[in-house]
Amino acid sequence: MERTDMPEVLQLVGEVIPEGVSVAISYERRYIYYQPSPSIDLKIKPGDVVREGSATDRALTVRKKVSEYVKGDVFGVPYYGVSMPVVREGDVIGCITAIYAKQIMPIPGLMPEPKVLIGKGENGWMPIPLADIVYIRSHEGKTWLHTATESYVNRYSLTELEQLLSPASFIRCHRSYMVNLEAIGFIHPHFHSTFLVEIKDKNRTRVPVSQSYASSFRQRLGF
Numbered sequence: 001m002e003r004t005d006m007p008e009v010l011q012l013v014g015e016v017i018p019e020g021v022s023v024a025i026s027y028e029r030r031y032i033y034y035q036p037s038p039s040i041d042l043k044i045k046p047g048d049v050v051r052e053g054s055a056t057d058r059a060l061t062v063r064k065k066v067s068e069y070v071k072g073d074v075f076g077v078p079y080y081g082v083s084m085p086v087v088r089e090g091d092v093i094g095c096i097t098a099i100y101a102k103q104i105m106p107i108p109g110l111m112p113e114p115k116v117l118i119g120k121g122e123n124g125w126m127p128i129p130l131a132d133i134v135y136i137r138s139h140e141g142k143t144w145l146h147t148a149t150e151s152y153v154n155r156y157s158l159t160e161l162e163q164l165l166s167p168a169s170f171i172r173c174h175r176s177y178m179v180n181l182e183a184i185g186f187i188h189p190h191f192h193s194t195f196l197v198e199i200k201d202k203n204r205t206r207v208p209v210s211q212s213y214a215s216s217f218r219q220r221l222g223f
Contacts, residue, residue, distance in 0.1 A: 022099035026050050029060065032094075040101035049067070055081025056097045063092050072156070078163055092097040101163050113166050119145045119152025128152060130169065134183035134199050135207055136161060138176045148201040149184075173197060173209040173217050187223075 024044050025033040050056050052213040053074045059066045065084045072078040083097040116127035128145055137144045138158040145152045162172050172179050179197055186198040188206070195209040195217070209217050210216065 014084075014130065020101075024056060024061070024097045024099060025094065026056055026097075029057075029095045031056075037099075040077065040079055040099055042077060042079065042099060048168075050095075051075065054097075055079075055083040055099075056095045057087045059083035059095050059097070060092060062089075072160055072164070077160055104202075114164065115152055117145055117156075117161075119154055121150070121152050126152070130165070130180075131182070134180050134201050135205070136170070136178040137207075145203070146199075167220075171217065171220055173207065175211050175212075176211065177207050179207055189219075 005217075017119045020037050020039040022037045022040055022042065023033070023035045024031055024042070029050045030042050030049065032046055034046060036042070036044075038103060050060065051074055053070065055066060055068055055070055058068065063085055065082070067080075069080050070078065080100040081097050082100070083095050086093045086094040086096065100177060114130070115199065116129050118125050118134065119128045130148065132147045133145050134148055135146050136154075136158065137146065143154045143156055143158055144192040145154050145162070154161075158172075158176070158178060161170075165178070169182070170180055171180045172178050183200050184197055185200040185204070187209075188196040188198060190196050190208070192211055194211050194214050196206040197209060
């Protein structure tokens with residue numbers, strides 16, 4: 001797959017890759033093309049070496065198509081990759097990879113959801129069951145897991161948690177907030193078609209639903 005083949009290859013890619021899916025193309029073990037999507041961006045740059053543990057790396061190694069979940073420690077963001085090696089005269093010369101975010105992954109159920117998230121408190125770390133987390137907030141460069149009574153720092157960003165946690169349990173409602181659907185006690189109307197979500201915690205915390213998330217929030221909850 002020489003660079004002169006790129007226009008033809010990209011035309012084929014555009015016909016088979018659905019909207020919202022990122023695309024990476026490698027020649028041997030370096031990326032020569034990357035197109036991010038609004039759903040997920042691995043920050044790949046042309047010239048980058050294929051990372052060990054990635055879906056592309058796996059396809060090049062086993063010399064056949066792979067479809068697998070890749071943990072966040074490879075690119076910093078978990079994703080589901082479908083990688084197809086490009087073979088010429090019996091040699092694997094490159095790879096085309098479709099990169100899916102959790103919400104649009106093609107085979108539901110293959111991406112494991114953790115049963116707990118690790119929270120850092122004053123004296124150390126502790127596993128917190130997802131059901132105990134009422135909302136999650138990004139504040140001053142840190143991600144905070146809030147239970148009904150306590151708050152803990154978590155290593156993941158809000159964007160990473162949005163991809164890691166089931167959309168059936170947690171919903172993004174603001175650039176700085178996610179809420180546990182089962183922790184919603186009441187929804188108050190607010191200015192400009194937005195809302196305030198009252199959480200079932202000791203303070204009856206009110207979490208904002210911003211205008212950019214209001215439509216999807218209403219659609220998800222059915223009101």
